[in-house]
Amino acid sequence: MNEFTSSFWSWYIIVLTVVSLVGVAIFLASQRTRRLAPGEKAEEMSHKWDGDLVELNNPLPSWWVNLFWITLIFSAGYLVLYPGLGSFKGVLGWTSFGQYDSEMAKAREKYDPIFNQFLGQPVEQVAASAEARDMGQRLFLTYCAQCHGSDAAGATGFPNLTDKDWLYGGDAEAIKASIANGRMGVMPALGAALGTDGTKQVAHYVLSLSGSNHDAGLAAAGKPLFEANCAACHMPDGTGMAAMGAPNLTDKVWLYGGTEAAIIEAIEKGRAGNMPAQLQALGEAKVHLLAAYVWGLGGGVAMAAPQPAPAAEAAAPAAEEAPAAQ
Ligand code: HEC
Ligand code: HEC
Structure with a gap:
C-alpha cells in the first residue's frame, strides 16, 4: 500500500473489512441458538416439496455457530498481529522481507562454517578434497552450468573449462579472479x-x-x-x-x-x-570452492611462483641419470 500517496485506499480497506466483520458478528448474534425444550416441536415453515418434504425451523447447532465465532475471533486476532488492515503493519511487525532475511541469516549461520573451512586452504589443496569437489560441483550446476554446460565443456562463445586452453590463465589465482570479478x-x-x-x-x-x-x-x-x-x-x-x-x-x-x-x-x-562477476552474489567462500572445482577439472595449471631451490632439485635427477646412461 506504500505506493499510494493518499491514505484513501488504506482506509477504504480498513472500513470495508471491519464493517464486514462486525456485520457478520451481529448477524451471528441475532441467530443465537435456542435449544428446544424436551417435548417441544420445531416450527414448520409451511414450505413443502415433493408432497411430504417439509422445512423445519430448527435452531442452528451450537457447534456450527461456535465455529463461526472462532473464525471471527481468529481473523480479528490475525488482523491485529499481522499486516492485513490497509497499511497497518500489525503489532508483531512481521514482513516477508524480514522473514526472508532471518531465514537467510539462520542458513548462513549453519552453512558458512562449512563453506569457510576451505577458505584458508590454497585452491590446489581444496581441489584435492572429495568433499570440497562435491560442494563445488553442486555450486557449479546451480550458478555456472547454464552458460558453461553441466560438464563445464562450454559451447560456442562460452569457453570450455576442462581443457588446458585458457583465455585468462589457468592457474588458481587467474581462475579465481575470472570467477570473482568476471571477464569481458x-x-x-x-x-x-x-x-x-x-x-x-x-x-x-x-x-x-x-x-x-x-x-x-x-x-x-x-x-x-x-x-x-x-x-x-x-x-x-x-x-x-x-x-x-x-x-x-x-x-x-x-x-x-x-x-x-x-x-x-x-x-x-x-x-x-x-x-558475469560472482563475488558479490556468492561471497568469497563459494567463489573459492568454485575456483578449486574448476581448477580440478583437468585444465588447472600450477602457479608460476618461483619454486624453492629449483637448481638443486633439477641437478639431482640429472646426476642420477648420468651413470645409468653409461
Ligand atoms: C552468463 C553466462 C555465464 C555464466 C553464468 C558463467 N560464465 Fe564463466 N564465462 C562466460 C563467458 C562468455 C566467458 C568468456 C569471457 C570472454 O569471452 O572473455 C567465461 C569465462 C570464464 C572463465 C575464464 C575461462 C578462461 O578460459 O580463462 C572461468 C574460469 C569461468 N568463466 C568460470 C565460471 C564459473 C565458475 C561460473 C559459475 C559461478 C561461471 N563461469 C558462470 C559466461 C558465463
Ligand atoms: C584490442 C585487442 C584485439 C585486436 C586488435 C584483435 N583482437 Fe581478435 N580477439 C580479441 C579478444 C579479446 C577476443 C576474444 C573475444 C571474446 O572473448 O569474446 C578475440 C577473438 C578473436 C577471434 C575468435 C577466436 C576464437 O577462438 O573463436 C578471432 C578469429 C580473432 N580474434 C582474430 C583477430 C584478427 C584477425 C585480428 C586483426 C584483424 C584481431 N583479432 C584483432 C582481441 C583483439
Whole structure:
C-alpha cells in the first residue's frame, strides 16, 4: 500500500473489512441458538416439496455457530498481529522481507562454517578434497552450468573449462579472479578498416597459424595486415594474450568456431564475451570452492611462483641419470 500517496485506499480497506466483520458478528448474534425444550416441536415453515418434504425451523447447532465465532475471533486476532488492515503493519511487525532475511541469516549461520573451512586452504589443496569437489560441483550446476554446460565443456562463445586452453590463465589465482570479478573479452570490429579483401587475407593467415586448410597466397598477403592490426592483442606469433583475454589463434581450440566464415565474422563484427562477476552474489567462500572445482577439472595449471631451490632439485635427477646412461 506504500505506493499510494493518499491514505484513501488504506482506509477504504480498513472500513470495508471491519464493517464486514462486525456485520457478520451481529448477524451471528441475532441467530443465537435456542435449544428446544424436551417435548417441544420445531416450527414448520409451511414450505413443502415433493408432497411430504417439509422445512423445519430448527435452531442452528451450537457447534456450527461456535465455529463461526472462532473464525471471527481468529481473523480479528490475525488482523491485529499481522499486516492485513490497509497499511497497518500489525503489532508483531512481521514482513516477508524480514522473514526472508532471518531465514537467510539462520542458513548462513549453519552453512558458512562449512563453506569457510576451505577458505584458508590454497585452491590446489581444496581441489584435492572429495568433499570440497562435491560442494563445488553442486555450486557449479546451480550458478555456472547454464552458460558453461553441466560438464563445464562450454559451447560456442562460452569457453570450455576442462581443457588446458585458457583465455585468462589457468592457474588458481587467474581462475579465481575470472570467477570473482568476471571477464569481458572485447575484440573490436575491424572489417571496415581492412575491407573485404583484407579481411579475407587476414582470415586465411589466421587459418594458417593453426595449420588449418588455407590459401597460401591469401595468407601471405594477410601476414603484414595481421602484424599491423591484430598482433597488439593476439601477439605477433598469434599465441594470444591472457591479460586481454585474446585467444591463442595457433591451436585448434576455438571459442567461436574455426571455419573461414566464423573467423571473417569475428574480424568484421568483433566479439564481446561477457563472464558475469560472482563475488558479490556468492561471497568469497563459494567463489573459492568454485575456483578449486574448476581448477580440478583437468585444465588447472600450477602457479608460476618461483619454486624453492629449483637448481638443486633439477641437478639431482640429472646426476642420477648420468651413470645409468653409461
Ligand atoms: C552468463 C553466462 C555465464 C555464466 C553464468 C558463467 N560464465 Fe564463466 N564465462 C562466460 C563467458 C562468455 C566467458 C568468456 C569471457 C570472454 O569471452 O572473455 C567465461 C569465462 C570464464 C572463465 C575464464 C575461462 C578462461 O578460459 O580463462 C572461468 C574460469 C569461468 N568463466 C568460470 C565460471 C564459473 C565458475 C561460473 C559459475 C559461478 C561461471 N563461469 C558462470 C559466461 C558465463
Ligand atoms: C584490442 C585487442 C584485439 C585486436 C586488435 C584483435 N583482437 Fe581478435 N580477439 C580479441 C579478444 C579479446 C577476443 C576474444 C573475444 C571474446 O572473448 O569474446 C578475440 C577473438 C578473436 C577471434 C575468435 C577466436 C576464437 O577462438 O573463436 C578471432 C578469429 C580473432 N580474434 C582474430 C583477430 C584478427 C584477425 C585480428 C586483426 C584483424 C584481431 N583479432 C584483432 C582481441 C583483439
